[in-house]
Every structure is written in C-alpha cells, then in structure tokens.
Amino acid sequence: MTRTVPGRTDHVVVVGAGLSGLAAALHLLGAGRRVTVVERDASPGGRAGLLERHGYRIDTGPTVLTMPHLADEAFAAVGDSLRARVDLVPLHPAYRARFADGASLDVHTGAEAMEAEVERFAGAREAAGYRKLRDWLEKLYRAQMRRFIDVNFDSPFQLLTPDLARLAALGGFGRLDARIGGFVRDERLRRVFSFQALYAGVPPARALAAYAVIAYMDTVSGVYFPRGGMHALPRAMADAAAAAGADLRFEEPVTRLERSGDRVTAVVTAHGRIACDAVVLTPDLPVAYRLLGHAPKRPVRLRYSPSAVVLHAGTDRTWPWLGHHTISFGAAWRRTFHELTESGRLMSDPSLLITRPTTTDPSLAPPGRHLHYILAPCPNTALGPGAVEWGDLAPGYRDSLLAELDRRGLDGIASAVQEQCMVTPADWQARGHAAGTPFSAAHTFAQTGPFRPRNLVRGTANAVLAGCGTTPGVGVPTVLLSGKLAAARITGAGRPSRPGAARPGARPRPVARSAEERRPA
Known part of the structure; x- marks a missing residue:
C-alpha cells in the first residue's frame, strides 16, 4: 500500500499558489480537508504568473497547455469544471516549425492533417x-x-x-x-x-x-490556449478553491515551519502563525528543504536542466508567417545540446521558441499592438554564466537575439519593440529556482520516477512536496499531477478522510471561520 501521512490531517496548509499548490488544494478540498493556501506574491500562478505593462498582459511562465483533462480533474474534485471557468482554444496548428534551409512545417495534432502535411513536406515514405x-x-x-x-x-x-x-x-x-x-x-x-x-x-x-x-x-493529444492567457488557468483554479472553502492568503511569504518532533505543527508567515495538521510545500527543492531544516541524502548531487532567456516584446507590428507557436530551428543541433548541457556556453546557433499569443487573443495587447515571447534555451548558472555575470551579459544578449530574429525573417523587430521585459537565469535564481533554471532537476534516468526526489521527506511525518522538482516532474501536465499526488499522500488513495468527508467530485460546504480563528496565534 502507498505510504500516506499518519495521524490527523484535518487542516492542511499549502505553501505556494502555483499550479501544483492549487491542484493539491482542490484535491484536498474534495476529500473534505480544510485548506489554507499561503502565497508570497499578490496573485496566484507561481511560475505561471502575469505581468501587466501599459495595456500588455504578459504570461511570465509556460505558454503551452497540453492534457487539459488533468486540470479538469482538479476542478472536478470540488464539483467544478475547467471549461466552465476557462475558455480553452484548441490551436491549429499546434506549432509551426521553420528550419535553417527555409522550409516550414505545420505541426497538426490531428492524424490525417499531420500525415498530409508530412507528405507535402518530405514525401509519402x-x-x-x-x-x-x-x-x-x-x-x-x-x-x-x-x-x-x-x-x-x-x-x-x-x-x-x-x-x-x-x-x-x-x-x-x-x-x-x-x-x-x-x-x-x-x-x-x-x-x-x-x-x-x-x-x-x-x-x-x-x-x-x-x-x-x-x-x-x-x-498528438492537442495543444490549447486559455483565452486571457495562460495565467487564466491558475486564476480559475484559485477561484474554484475559494468557492469550495479554501482560505487563500496572498502577499504572505513563509518564513519558517514550527515542529514538534517529526511533525510540522504550524506555518509561520510574515503576518503570523497558522497551526496545521499537515503541510504541502511547493517551492523549489532547495527552498522547501531549507524550510524543513534538512535535505535528503543522495549518492550523487542533483543535476539541473538548462535554463532559458525569455524576451517578452510588445510590438507595433507583427510578421504574418508566425503561428501562435513557432519553433525556429538553427542549422546546428548536436552542437547546440553540447553547449547547453556540457560546455556551458550560450548557443552559437540557437533554436528558439517564438510565441505570439495575440494571434489567438488580441485583447492581450493594446489595439493594433502585438505580443511576442522569444524563449532561448541557455546553460543553467551551475554550468554556464552565473547570476552576477548575467547582469553584464543581458543587454548584449538581447541585442544579439533581436539581430538573429531579424536574420530569420522578423525584419525590423528591434525598432518595432514598444514594451519589453527580459528574464535571464539571474532572475530565475532570484526567484529561488536552483541553478537559475525554471525547469528544475533534469530528467536523467537517475532522477526520474522512483529515483526523482520523493514527495515524502524522511524525518518529517506530515510534510509533502509538490512541484516540478519532485514526482512526476517538469511541465504543466506533470506539475498538475504532482499536486494531485501530494494530496493523495495526505488523504489516502480512494478512501475518505473521516465520517462525513466529501466524496471525490462533490463540492464541500464552505468552511465558516470566525474572526478569532482567522487571527494569527
């Protein structure tokens, strides 16, 4: 039988209102737990955040949504529905691929459409x-x-x-x-x-x-975009959690955990103390381990994924050949991966992901304007340039990135930029992401499945981890699953928490909390 948190688990504090934390909260609520979510930022989302600048609504994290049924599982836990709260737009094509030889390919998730496109592109065989x-x-x-x-x-x-x-x-x-x-x-x-x-x-x-x-x-499974941007997903999850009785507290960073023996008894924030029976920790692994007071021993140190530079550009023009998602492949391939994962050098011939969300939702930019996100993979700070070095590198790298985009068909992009924000590994590191990467621990064989950092931590009986650093791994679908799996560690697989607990999929009654209960102890 799968291990679960022993003892009383009536009140659970979830640290972090990102996708994993919100998924955990919804599954816990559906199993009848009282849930408090504490978040350091002013709004939900975590990595899937939102930046608003002069009429531009910029997603600061993932731009690709796949496997939406995994998000719907979280909503269904409280009798809610993803599609009732989020307008999902299927993307056709899912991607547009452009190659160094000038050829392009539309990547369709429908079998017949993709077979026809591959035949046009490369022949019947x-x-x-x-x-x-x-x-x-x-x-x-x-x-x-x-x-x-x-x-x-x-x-x-x-x-x-x-x-x-x-x-x-x-x-x-x-x-x-x-x-x-x-x-x-x-x-x-x-x-x-x-x-x-x-x-x-x-x-x-x-x-x-x-x-x-x-x-x-x-x-194959389909690529979607939530109208209003990717941030619409965590915002809807937070709304559903609040409607189901969760106590969501924003701008409330956690400073430490109180313990009695091997159990966490309270989460202490900048605003007070919240007593709890169990806790779900969703920050990146080093932050979570620091709160717990120790890190599990591993025979080999964790190896982290490459990082990325993301240039968010609001422009006064666009380029019609771009899709919602365009992958611009450089001529180099194996050398690129060697630079990213072995030598620690910036890509000499980069492959880039260009996302133009205003293709699907023009309301994300002022009238007549457009949003472009350019993601350029780069080495993490443990292998390549460190956080301090990025302070000097960033301006020149931005200019070289814009020049490369100009050469690849986005002619005049530098002069078209009206609003910009560039995120580098230094920024990811400042957010608490180990090795300056938002992609956490790499999925080597020794860091996958049962060999990935466990969501139960030895030495602490009632703390569970969630997020991309633990089971099952990196990406929106797997992070949503990590929240579900963390909740299952507390609730048990398929069994109610106590007499009268809500059935999975049933909406629990909102928890009425007095002013005295809400006051920090």
Whole structure:
C-alpha cells in the first residue's frame, strides 16, 4: 500500500499558489480537508504568473497547455469544471516549425492533417513513417501514464509491473533520437519529435526513448490556449478553491515551519502563525528543504536542466508567417545540446521558441499592438554564466537575439519593440529556482520516477512536496499531477478522510471561520 501521512490531517496548509499548490488544494478540498493556501506574491500562478505593462498582459511562465483533462480533474474534485471557468482554444496548428534551409512545417495534432502535411513536406515514405510513429507514441503513453507518471513511488520495486515489460518491448529504454529515427529519416522531422527532450534537461541523443511521451503530449493529444492567457488557468483554479472553502492568503511569504518532533505543527508567515495538521510545500527543492531544516541524502548531487532567456516584446507590428507557436530551428543541433548541457556556453546557433499569443487573443495587447515571447534555451548558472555575470551579459544578449530574429525573417523587430521585459537565469535564481533554471532537476534516468526526489521527506511525518522538482516532474501536465499526488499522500488513495468527508467530485460546504480563528496565534 502507498505510504500516506499518519495521524490527523484535518487542516492542511499549502505553501505556494502555483499550479501544483492549487491542484493539491482542490484535491484536498474534495476529500473534505480544510485548506489554507499561503502565497508570497499578490496573485496566484507561481511560475505561471502575469505581468501587466501599459495595456500588455504578459504570461511570465509556460505558454503551452497540453492534457487539459488533468486540470479538469482538479476542478472536478470540488464539483467544478475547467471549461466552465476557462475558455480553452484548441490551436491549429499546434506549432509551426521553420528550419535553417527555409522550409516550414505545420505541426497538426490531428492524424490525417499531420500525415498530409508530412507528405507535402518530405514525401509519402515519411508520411507512412509518421503514422507508425504516432501509433508508437500512443502506445508509449498508455504504457507509462498509469504506472510511471500518475503514481506515487515508495520503492523502485514498484516499477516491476507488466507495463514495464510493455515499455521495454516498445523500445522505451533505447535512445530517443535513434528511436524516432527508426520511423522518420528526415532529420528535420526528427527534430520536431525530439526537441522536447531539451525541457527534460537531456539531449535527444542521450535521452531515454520513454521521454517521447512529452512529444505525445505536444504533437498528438492537442495543444490549447486559455483565452486571457495562460495565467487564466491558475486564476480559475484559485477561484474554484475559494468557492469550495479554501482560505487563500496572498502577499504572505513563509518564513519558517514550527515542529514538534517529526511533525510540522504550524506555518509561520510574515503576518503570523497558522497551526496545521499537515503541510504541502511547493517551492523549489532547495527552498522547501531549507524550510524543513534538512535535505535528503543522495549518492550523487542533483543535476539541473538548462535554463532559458525569455524576451517578452510588445510590438507595433507583427510578421504574418508566425503561428501562435513557432519553433525556429538553427542549422546546428548536436552542437547546440553540447553547449547547453556540457560546455556551458550560450548557443552559437540557437533554436528558439517564438510565441505570439495575440494571434489567438488580441485583447492581450493594446489595439493594433502585438505580443511576442522569444524563449532561448541557455546553460543553467551551475554550468554556464552565473547570476552576477548575467547582469553584464543581458543587454548584449538581447541585442544579439533581436539581430538573429531579424536574420530569420522578423525584419525590423528591434525598432518595432514598444514594451519589453527580459528574464535571464539571474532572475530565475532570484526567484529561488536552483541553478537559475525554471525547469528544475533534469530528467536523467537517475532522477526520474522512483529515483526523482520523493514527495515524502524522511524525518518529517506530515510534510509533502509538490512541484516540478519532485514526482512526476517538469511541465504543466506533470506539475498538475504532482499536486494531485501530494494530496493523495495526505488523504489516502480512494478512501475518505473521516465520517462525513466529501466524496471525490462533490463540492464541500464552505468552511465558516470566525474572526478569532482567522487571527494569527
């Protein structure tokens, strides 16, 4: 049986109102717990935050939403619905890929549309290979989801299931790049189905083929955009949690945890003390461990994913050939990954993700204006330039990035910028992200599944971790799952908390709290 938090767990404090914390809060509320959420910022979102500048509404975190049913599970826990609160727009195409040779490919998540596009782009043989690749991705997803992703691990022996044999038979323990190449030979197509490994922190040539499940999410299951921006998702989750009785407290940073033996008894914030029976910690691992007073010992230090520079640009013009999401591939490939993960140098020939959210929702910018987010992967601060060095590098890197975009068809972009904000590894580090990366611990084999930092921490009986540093990992879908899995550690799998607890999917009555109860002790 999966381990759960022992003893009383009636009142749970969730530290952090990001996606994982809000997902945990909703699942806990659905199981009848009283929930208090404390957040250092003035609004929900965490990494999925919002920056408002002169009429521009800028998403500061993820720009791609896949697997929305995982978000809907959290809403359903309190009898609510994602689609009742968020207007989701399916993106067609999901991506537009542009290559150094001038060719372009629209990435469709529909099978027939994508097969036709691949045939136009690379011929009938590659189109047939794509259909086989798609079938393999679907089987890979089915083999992994129930046993390896949406699961709390207490031991590596939990891997020993029939699904492990299925995963092995599918070639999941081979190398990603080689496995993709067994279906499609065109090197450009191979990039489209393997670049996602970068966000897992492992070059495609070294990544396990099992990580192609990320490509399944991106290229098969569908890509969506919430009207109002990605920040609309955490905002809606916070509203649903409040409606279900959660006490949400913003601008209330946590300073320490009070303990009695191996149990956390209270969360102390800048505004007072909140007694609790259990706590869910969603900050990045070093911050969470610092609050707990110790970090679990590992035989090898954690290895972190590459970071990213993100240039948010509000412009007075746009370029019609851009999609909502455009991947601009440089000519270099293996060298790029070596620079990001081995030598620690800035990309000499970058591959860039360009997001233009005003393609789908013009209201995110003033009339006649446009938003462009340019994400350029870069080494983390443990491998490449440190946070202090980025202070000197940032202005020149911005200019070189704009010049590179100009060469790739965004002609005149430097003069078109009316409003800008550039985020570097120094900024991520200042936010508490280890090694200056928002992508947390890399998904090497030794840091995946049961080998990833556990969400239960030895030495503390009633604290559970959630977020991208713990189970199951990095990305919006997996972070939402981490909140669900953290809640399950407290509530138990499929069992009510106590007589009269709300059934999963039922909306609990709001908790009435007196002024005396709300007053810090």
